[in-house]
Amino acid sequence: MTTPTASSATMPGSGLTAIPAYVPAEPPAGSGAVRATAARSLRWTLLESFGLSGLSFIALIFFSRYLSAAEFGIAAVAIGIVQLLNVPVEMLFHDALIRTREATARHINSAFTAALLIGVLLTGACWLLADRFAALIGQPEVGPVLRWMSLGLVASGWGSALVALQRRHMQFRTLALRSTIGRGGSAVIGITLAVSGAGVWSLVAQQVSMTVLATLALWLLAPERPRFGLSRPELGEMTRFGVPAASFSLVGLSTQRFFMIGVAAFLGVQAAGILSLAFRAVDMLRDIVGSAVAQLALPIFASLQGSRADIRRTFSAAVRLTTALMYPLFAGLAVCSYEVVEIVFGARWLGAAPFVALLALLTFQFFGRLFSVPIYNATGHPVLPSIALLLQIAYVVAGMLLFGRFSLEAAAAVWASRLLLGLGIDLWLLRRVTGLSVAGQLAGAMHPALAAAAMAAVVHGTKVYLLAAYDPALRLALMVGLGAVTYSAVLWLLNRSLVLELLAFARQTVKRAT
Incomplete structure (x- = not known):
């Protein structure tokens, strides 16, 4: 990775200076420079990750108290469609602006204008076709919700170029503030409407206002802003670069969205709502760590792209530390799912508890493979993960048509079993x-997985035979304490050096933060 140069050229009449050359994929003279930059950025990526997921989780708690499962299901389908349509708006020019060696004002203005036009066109398409789509899946309530929720695509078009520019310069502080303002403000709006009895429209207001507020904050915080203008050469250059990246993002998002649409179409919006709450609860907790780590992993692995041995060592260490920290949390969530759901979301959502447990266990695969995509990107193979993703999409669609359509449990089985296909590839x-051999890839997660399994067995057995009569809150507190002690003891017996490594990592993190 090269650092930005001190010079910049002004494009006449553009209102924006050319962005100095900066190519994240090129390593610096020493990999220590990348690690130092990543360390300086850590506090802001963590703030953004914790802030976004934390605010979203708080909002989810309120929504679960005032909205029905059917309303969650209607919103889940509409949100899924809008998220898929947002990929070309947000990602078509994103990577090109970050990675191009010389991003001039013509590049930036063209990306801004084109993204905004795409957002407007896709919003218009939603207004014209929403009712037809709703009729196709047999859920007419989805149509009006989809129309109004699509307004967020226009706001996303206004901000996508600026987001890329901030990432180009690693201005994570600005991005963290922008995201926190958007998520916090929209949470207040959505919760207020939910308490007032607005139902599903509180979720619509939250989604649209989140994008609007985040974009407005970014325009106020950014030192320079793009103008309207299209330049065919620059637009063509960015499009050729951006189509593969946007296609991969679209494929990555499609699996879960297609699955939720299938659940709503075959099993109804109430079933989709139950699964939606389970997905949102687990995904928000998972993404607190996952999104922060993913943002920092690419520059670190990019600095090592010339050395396969260094990549193997870094991958093994990253998997070892990440799984040692995350596996006990999500194994604990799985075994305590009924208590967590009842306390956090209310007894009427207990039907979601087994799916929370299942999704929590599926995060074992997520954290074990968290660093695969950054390695593919850093070593010049960004398209490789799409092979597994495309096969998973085909598997989910076929599985829902043949098997998952008969019950929510069958649908969940389709969702879980797809990972076997993806993991092997x-x-x-x-x-x-x-x-890196298959055994080498899995070795780092082996001891954390065994310790987490032992912890889950001890906690579950204690819950069934000793704590069943206790109040849910007291039972949960006792289970958490027992789980923490059990996991620590078992991991110490299995791999004492890993425990010491975790303690050293914690000390370094605290020292860096202070």
Whole structure:
């Protein structure tokens, strides 16, 4: 990775200076520079990650108290469609602006104008076709919700170029503030409407206002702003670069969105709402760590792209530390799912508890493979993960048509079993790219997984035979304490050096933060 140069050229009549050359994929003279930059950025990526997921989780708690499962299901389908349509708006020019060696004002203005036009066109398409789509899946209530929720695409178009520019310069502070303002303000708006009895429209208001507020904050915080203008050469250059990246993002988002649409179409919006709450609860907790780590992983692995041995060592250490921290949390969530759902969301959502448990266990695969995509990107193989993702989409669609349509449990089985297909392909691909054997890829997660399994068994047995008569809150507190002690003890017995490594990592993190 090269650092920005001190010079910049002004484009006549553009109102914006050219952005100095900056190419994240090129390593600096020493990898220590990348680690230092990543360390300085850590506090802001963590703030953004914790802030966004934390605010979203608080809002989810309020929504669960005032909205029905059917309203959650209607919103889940509409949100899924808007998120898919937002990919070309947000991502078509994003990577091109970040990675191009010389991003001139013509690049920036063209990306801004084109993204805004795409957002307007897709919003218009939603207004014209929403009712037809709703009729196609047999859920007419989705149509009006989708129309109004699509307004967020226009706001996303206004801000997408500026987001890319802030990431180009690693201005994570601005991005963290922008995201926190958007998520916090929209949470207040959505919760206020939910308490007032607005129902599903409180979720619509939250989604649209989140994008509007975040974009407005970014325009106020950014030192320079794009103007309207289209330049065919620059637009063509960015489009050629951006189409593969946007396509991969679209494929990555499609699996869960297609699955939720299938659940709503075959099993109804109430079933979709139950699964939606389970997905949102687990995904928000998972993304607190996942999104922060993912933002910092690419520059670190990019600095090592010339050395397969260094990549293997870094991958193993990253998997070892991440799984040691995350596996006990999500194994604990799985075994305590009924208590957590009842206390946090209310007894009427207990039907979601088994799906919360299942999704919590599926995060084991997520954290074990969290660093695969950054390695593919850093080593020049960004398209490879799409192979597994495309096969998973086909599997989910076929599985829902043949099997998942009969019950919510069958649909959940389709969702879980798709990971077996994806995991096998990812293990093979990463072995080809890095030379790291399948056993080597899994070794770092082995001891944390065994310790987490032992913890879950002890906690579950204690819950069933000793704590069943206790109040849910007291039972949960006792289970958490027992789980923490059990996991720590078992991991110490299995791998004492890993425990010491975790303690050293914690000390370094605290020292860096202070």
